[in-house]
Amino acid sequence: xxxxxxxxxxxxxDMGQMVTLNCDPVSNHLYFYWYKQILGQQMxxxxxxxxxxxxxxxxxxxxxxxxERPDGSYFTLKIQPTALEDSAVYFCxxxxxxxxxxGEGSRLIVV
Amino acid sequence: xxxxxxxxxxxxxxxxxxASFNCTSSDRNxxxxxWYRQHSGEGPKALMSIFxxxxxxxxRFTAHLNKASLHVSLHIRDSQPSDSALYxxxxxxxxxxxxxxxxxxxxxxxxxxx
Numbered sequence: 001x002x003x004x005x006x007x008x009x010x011x012x013x014d015m016g017q018m019v020t021l022n023c024d025p026v027s028n029h030l031y032f033y034w035y036k037q038i039l040g041q042q043m044x045x046x047x048x049x050x051x052x053x054x055x056x057x058x059x060x061x062x063x064x065x066x067x068e069r070p071d072g073s074y075f076t077l078k079i080q081p082t083a084l085e086d087s088a089v090y091f092c093x094x095x096x097x098x099x100x101x102x103g104e105g106s107r108l109i110v111v
Numbered sequence: 112x113x114x115x116x117x118x119x120x121x122x123x124x125x126x127x128x129x130a131s132f133n134c135t136s137s138d139r140n141x142x143x144x145x146w147y148r149q150h151s152g153e154g155p156k157a158l159m160s161i162f163x164x165x166x167x168x169x170x171r172f173t174a175h176l177n178k179a180s181l182h183v184s185l186h187i188r189d190s191q192p193s194d195s196a197l198y199x200x201x202x203x204x205x206x207x208x209x210x211x212x213x214x215x216x217x218x219x220x221x222x223x224x225x
Binding site: 044095 | 143
């Protein structure tokens with residue numbers, strides 16, 4: 001099936017540093033998303049992105065978060081500065097219409 | 112308050128048995144529903160979508176939606192050990208940009224015993 005690739009698979013970072021999570025969505029998909037999952041619990045929506053713009057973001061999408069997809073390259077989630085509570089698995093997803101396809105996740109540990 | 116509630120939290124069934132999952136939404140704007148499955152260490156994968164009242168069958172999987180009660184269920188017949196995973200119900204408001212914002216339940220852990 002369609003594959004969403006995420007890089008890195010895991011990263012350990014010092015609190016206060018910047019981190020960028022990269023996502024290579026399915027090639028013909030138009031909508032892109034980031035979700036956050038803590039300890040195998042439910043997925044929480046962060047943001048969705050279409051046509052170069054943020055469409056909707058949740059309360060979890062703090063001011064320290066930003067997303068972009070410059071010139072059709074990776075869809076990125078940047079956190080600057082990171083905080084301890086940002087430790088989680090971040091899932092990128094993409095869709096053409098209704099069904100989202102998720103990547104394998106990027107496990108972020110902030111120490 | 113969680114807008115999507117799932118039950119049970121965990122479920123064990125023998126190989127070849129029937130596994131059943133329940134999901135209820137508290138938001139009447141949620142009209143589209145999905146079931147996702149997540150194996151340990153992987154991302155969630157869409158199993159089925161259901162947007163209309165009634166049953167939808169795909170192989171061993173059957174979903175049922177009752178929009179009046181905002182209840183959706185998933186049944187897996189002839190369960191296999193490879194079905195052991197975390198099952199999430201997800202709901203969406205189909206209006207405008209909210210369509211892609213999935214609201215997930217807390218999940219049901221399924222263990223299929225060989």
